[in-house]
Amino acid sequence: MDSAEFTPFQDKLKSSLVQVTRTVGQLSSEDLNFHRTSSAEFTESLDEQSQRILALTSAVLKAASTGTDIAAPTLYNEDSIDDNWRGVVDVIDSLLEKADACLDEFTGVIKKLSPSQEDQAPVVKKAPKFPTVYDYGPSKIPKPQLQFEQKPDNSGSGLFHPLLTTKPHATVPLDKSLKTRNIDGEDRYPNPYETEIRDAQYPESVYKTATPKDYLPFEGTTATFVDTLDGVKEMLGELKAANEIAIDLEHHDVHSYHGLVSLMQISTREKDWIVDTLQPWRQDLQILNEVFANPKILKVLHGATMDIIWLQRDLGLYVVGMFDTFHAASALGFQKRSLKFLLDKFVNFEADKRYQMADWRVRPLPEGMFDYARSDTHYLLYIYDCLRNELIENSTENNNLIDYVQERSKNEALQRYDRPVYDAKFGTGPGGWFDLLERNAGVISKEQFAVFKAVHRWRDDVARAEDEGWQCVFPKHMLFRLAMAMPLDMGTLLRTLSPVTPITKDRAGSLLETIKEAKIAGATGPEWRDVAAPRKAAAEPMAIDVEDVDFPVAERYESSQFWGNVLEANEPPAPLEYSLAASSEALRLSLPLPPMPSTVSQAREKLGAAPSQPAPAPAPAPEAEDETKKIFTVKELGGPRKRKVTPVEPADEEPLIPLTELDPIEKEHKKSRKEKKAKKATQSGSNSEADSTPFDYGAADSVLNAPKAKSKVAPPRKHFNPYAKAMDAPSGARKQKTETPGKSVTFRK
Structure with a gap:
């Protein structure tokens, strides 16, 4: 496009963008939700246009990211715009960077290399980015199982046939070991090495205390990566000469239905190997049974529950003579039993657990993942030595901890892999x-x-x-x-x-x-x-079809056993009209009153019809109580006193103690008190007339300005000051300063 064609195109593009912007502004100002509910045709049309715009936007993003390492997001709906906004911004940033580069080139800031110079220019290779955590999106690594000579069987039907083609160190021949028998009510293949595992015994060296053999320094040594069949055979020759070996696996189960054994780590006292188990010839690794099934060579694993299953399922390998350090830690009662804890306890080594959930299908292995895989078995034999000594020291005559570990390890090794069968009707089985x-x-x-x-x-x-x-x-x-x-x-x-x-x-x-x-x-x-x-x-799985059988309905109750009928929904009573009848009805409903007659005749009929009620029988008189126990005074029941005091009773009540029981002295005192009382009553009667005369406040002497007394007997009367006590009071609180308008006050601590 030359400059003559670019100008009209630019003008047309600008006018289109302006029109789109105006339209979007108008739409955003309208109440679209209201119009959606009012018109089905509008809703359908709006959804159609939305899908069209989203499709165009996705196409533009895809075209803009072509030739770059940016993955353009696909927009399906409005929510996907928010979910993938980061991807949209990345595409826009890439376009802006291209625009900046083109402008710099056009203005001469930078100069584009010629084709010949581009070929000679050094190519800077980016470091490969390996996934170190599980990615639940599309697999970024080609599936290695597509290259296997024996493809994984995901059908879910039929029995799993053991992969064994030969059986080294066999007590029972292979052909007899691969015959089905009834196991748990079904015909299944047993563990081909079942007899050999049960009969195996630890070597005598396991029952003797010995100084732990030092491990080789981790930094000064390295592991051998085995990814060829010749390398496996060479490794096998060295393993046959060992007395103990350590084994561990790395598994991947995200981008595979059943999962894949991705790596196998094996260590002796002198050397470490990391075996690539994702090679097409992985079935040939069965030759390792010459060591794995040899009861004279001790196999040390940690937490081998799943390792035993994975070895059978993918590689056809079986372990005879296993020592599981997890069960050893359990026998010793350790607070924690993980391999990380044992490494920290005995070796003071802290494993980098960032790679615990790594994608172990990555090839070549990054250095960090390689070292992590190697560390799982490099120290395991030294940990075994330490655990063995502690087991022997803590054993008794009746409780040999070595035998305990051997029995638990045998149970782990006796596991057998069965292909999980998906039961769509009953929902049983793994993942049902x-x-x-x-x-x-x-x-x-x-x-x-x-x-x-x-x-x-x-x-x-x-x-x-x-x-x-x-x-x-x-x-x-x-x-x-x-x-x-x-x-x-x-x-x-x-x-x-x-x-x-x-x-x-x-x-x-x-x-x-x-x-x-x-x-x-x-x-x-x-x-x-x-x-x-x-x-x-039921204790056992159902053997009936849930689609064809009427199941017994679970027991249900009509009302709550806790709340009773309180929670039942009752219809509210109809509203009453505001009238006298309604008021009386409301009163009757609110108070528990008996039904009342509405007329006098009805009341007379009701009274006449009512049978005469018999007179109630007189209640029996209560038994006489001891008055001394019923009425008491504090003096009577108090502590010791100087003399005996007789309580005085009111005149209209009988005394608690008869007068005949009083001594002569008490009678004399009582008589004198009566005489004094009668004399006082006589004097009050004679003064009744003087008391009845009203007091003349006008002729009374002034209290405030009383004259001084001239009597030598009585003291002179002082001038009365009503404010005398007020003058002696403490000073009041300080007056607060009022805030001046337009000014503020700063408070200091």
């Missing part, structure tokens, strides 16, 4: 829907229960077909979200699953049909609580 609902389900309807089972089955089928983990299809919380929402259109489905994984996006139509069919079928299906009650009560 029953366990998920039992731990997380609330109150769900029949339709939601049916949708949950159907979507759970759909997710499992997709994960098997893609050889991916369940969480790579969509995580568990999305499974519950789909069951609760039960979306019936594509827009709602994508919003419910936002952000949508690529695997689910490609199969969204199939998932939507599954939800629709399950919802229709669930209307007449069983409820979750009706299925859960019999299952919880």
Whole structure:
């Protein structure tokens, strides 16, 4: 495009952008939610235009990121814009950087190299970025299982046949070891080395205390990475000469349905190996059974529960003569039993746990991941020496801790791998829907229960077909979200699953049909609580079809056993009209009054009809009580006193103590008191006339200005000052300073 064509294009682009900006401003000022509810046609049209704009935006972002290392996000709905806004900004930043470079080149700030100079220019290689944590999105590493000579079987049907082709150190021949027998009520293959594991005994050196052998310095040595079959055979020759070896595995189970053994670490007293178990010839690693199944060579592992299963499933390896340091730590009663704790306790080594959840399919291994894998077995034999000595020291005649560890380790080694069978009807087995609902389900309807089972089955089928983990299809919380929402259109489905994984996006139509069919079928299906009650009560799994059998309904009560009928919804009484009748009715309902007659005749009839009530029988007179116990005084019941005092009773009450019982002295005192009382009453009667004369306040002497007395007997009267006491009072509080308008006061501490 030359300068003559660019100017009209620029003007057209500007006018279009201005028009779009104006339109967006007008739309944002309108109440779109109101118009959505008022017109179905408007809603449909708006959704259609929104999808069109989102599709155009996604196409523009994809075109703008072409030729760069930036992954342009795909926008499905309004929510995905917020979820992927960081990706949109990255694309815009990349465009702005390109624009800056072009402007600098156009203005001559920088000069573009010629094609020949570009070829000669040094190429700066970026350090590869390896995932160090699990990524539940699309796998960024090519799946190594696609190159295996024997592909993983994710069908979920049929018995797992052991991978053994030969059986070194066999007591029972291989052909007899691979015959099915009844195990737990089903015909299954036993552990091919079951007899050899049970008969194996630790070497005598395990029962003797010895000084722990020092390990080689970690910094001055390194491990040998084995990624060829010749390297495995060379390693095998050195392992056969060892008395003890340490073994550990690194496993990956995100981008694989059953999981993959990605690395195997093996150490002797002198050397460490890290074996790549993702090679196409991984089945040939069975030759290591010449050491792993040799009971004379002690195999030291830590927490080998899953390691035993993974070795059988992926590599066909079995361990005979195992010493599990986890059970040794348990026998000694350690506070913690992890390998990290044992490394810190005996070696003072702190493992870098950043790589514990790393993607171990990465090749080549980064240095940090390589050292982490090596550290798991490099110190394990030294830890075994320390634990063995402590076990012997803490053993007794009746309790040998070495035998305890041997018995527990045998039980671990006797495990056998069975292919997990998905039970869509009953929800049993690893990862079945029953366990998920039992731990997380609330109150769900029949339709939601049916949708949950159907979507759970759909997710499992997709994960098997893609050889991916369940969480790579969509995580568990999305499974519950789909069951609760039960979306019936594509827009709602994508919003419910936002952000949508690529695997689910490609199969969204199939998932939507599954939800629709399950919802229709669930209307007449069983409820979750009706299925859960019999299952919880039964000791064994159900052997009946939940779709064809009417389950007994769980016991339900008509009312609350705690609250009774209080919580029952009662209809409120109809409002009464404001009248006299309504008032009397309201009064009758509010007070527990008996029904009253409305007329006098009704009252007379009621009184006449009422039978005469018999006179109540007189109540029996209460028994006489001891007056001395009923009435008392403090003096009577008080402490010791100088003389005996007789209580004085009122005149109209009988005395507590008869007068006949008083002594002559008390009688004399009583008589004198009566005489004094009578004399006082006579004097008060003679002064009654003087008392009845009213007091003349006008002729009374002044109190304030009383004259001085001239009598020599009586003292002179002082001038009365009513404020005398007020003058002696303390001074009042200081007057506070009022704030002057327009000024502020600063307070200091």
